[in-house]
Amino acid sequence: MPQMHLPFFPEGVEHITSELAFEKRDGHVTYFNGHMPVFVHAEQDIPTFRMITAQFCINGNAKQADISRAFGITLLSVKRAVKRYREKGVSGFYEEPNRRGAAVLTAQVLKVAQERLDEGLETSQVAEQLGVKRNTLAKAIHAGRLHKPTKKKSSTPR
Numbered sequence: 001m002p003q004m005h006l007p008f009f010p011e012g013v014e015h016i017t018s019e020l021a022f023e024k025r026d027g028h029v030t031y032f033n034g035h036m037p038v039f040v041h042a043e044q045d046i047p048t049f050r051m052i053t054a055q056f057c058i059n060g061n062a063k064q065a066d067i068s069r070a071f072g073i074t075l076l077s078v079k080r081a082v083k084r085y086r087e088k089g090v091s092g093f094y095e096e097p098n099r100r101g102a103a104v105l106t107a108q109v110l111k112v113a114q115e116r117l118d119e120g121l122e123t124s125q126v127a128e129q130l131g132v133k134r135n136t137l138a139k140a141i142h143a144g145r146l147h148k149p150t151k152k153k154s155s156t157p158r
Helices: 046-058 064-071 075-088 107-118 123-130 134-143
Strands: 020-025 028-033 036-042
Touching: 028 046, 036 046, 046 064, 046 075, 064 075, 107 123, 107 134, 123 134
Parallel strands: none
Antiparallel strands: 020 028, 028 036
């Protein structure tokens, strides 16, 4: 005759569902199904946290609301993690985020702009010649990617 397996949990765990719990100890988070540990990750490892909680939701071990409630995170962040898991799988949590590069001020444009500034042209003239906004060049000068040559003071009094 089969014996019923009750979900016994180690002392000090916090419940996510009636069958799933977690414990934070010594900088690690351990997830339990009953008394069996099922996954461990570092407490500061956010991508792995998002991956495993999304996996719990997709596999039917927990609802998104259960994860949100147990960890005190927004439901929207859980939904985003679940969507990422469905679209990209586990590797989607560890890939580098897409960042835009310098769309207007490429290395070549910066070189030409610096040459023209060194010739003594004003920022607005350089911007017009290169087909970029004057404000874009001003920001590059302020950020230190370009520099305006200092104007020489005349030694003769006016």
